[in-house]
Ligand code: 5GP
């Protein structure tokens with residue numbers, strides 16, 4: 001956003017508006033933290049704000065302030081459509097292609113509202129009049145903090161906003177350990193704590209609410225399903241719908257498990273395949289120069305960041321895994337030199 005655009009957006013937000021906030025399919029901590037962080041900021045400015053998700057999200061995010069007002073498009077399609085149709089302004093957070101919000105994207109594309117994308121993923125598509133886009137930002141929550149500051153409203157940061165933004169920064173940086181974490185990230189975190197973010201409690205609420213099933217599913221995945229291919233510095237595992245059912249799977253139970261495969265010494269590329277909603281959802285992670293965004297885009301109709309990306313496959317689980325394993329030799333050199 002240049003200075004002229006900042007001025008335009010400031011004047012847009014000067015009078016109460018109908019605002020819709022949408023975020024990506026299967027929202028994570030950053031998606032919900034940024035959406036509800038922005039929600040809690042905009043309601044202070046007397047706007048009428050509706051947060052819409054394309055589908056449901058993990059219960060460990062339900063404590064975020066404003067969560068009870070969120071509309072799930074897949075369950076409450078009619079009120080969600082009405083809110084989008086009435087909107088003067090639509091914020092698109094933590095995604096940059098309307099495909100990422102599934103059929104909700106059709107409604108957003110149809111709407112005459114001014115669109116504003118705030119995002120940190122690679123290769124943004126051109127559908128918004130305003131963009132606050134930075135692939136160097138550790139999270140969309142970091143950009144929401146920047147946005148509030150750009151609007152000259154740093155004083156508006158309160159406990160609710162601070163808790164939401166802390167959550168997204170914490171989850172998208174793997175608790176401040178990925179290379180995307182900068183001194184700026186830590187400075188923002190310090191300010192959020194000063195504004196009331198309950199940092200210790202947030203870690204507990206997000207990471208220590210595990211069910212017995214989730215922990216046993218993790219144990220099963222690691223002991224029975226993990227394949228390590230040392231020649232390719234690759235490790236992967238998969239879970240079928242039947243395996244999820246056996247461990248009483250709840251939304252969010254497999255979030256982050258791919259990182260266990262990446263944590264093995266010498267591994268530079270990790271993948272996780274899970275059968276969900278009749279398709280195979282893929283998660284890719286890498287260390288160093290190996291570009292999983294490109295890999296996901298090229299082979300699994302996905303995308304994301306250089307070291308963390310996702311995608312999908314409509315093949316069976318067995319065929320998806322065979323496809324993945326068959327691709328590895330072509331990447332052997334890249335994988336072995338990924339520093
Ligand atoms: P995860 O593996 O945790 O689902 O996603 C890792 C990263 O890739 C996240 O930043 C997420 O937004 C992105 N991502 C996951 N799935 C997809 C997808 O199907 N398409 C695109 N473009 N990005 C994805």
Ligand code: MN
Pocket residue numbers: 030031094120139140172
């Ligand atoms: Mn994010």
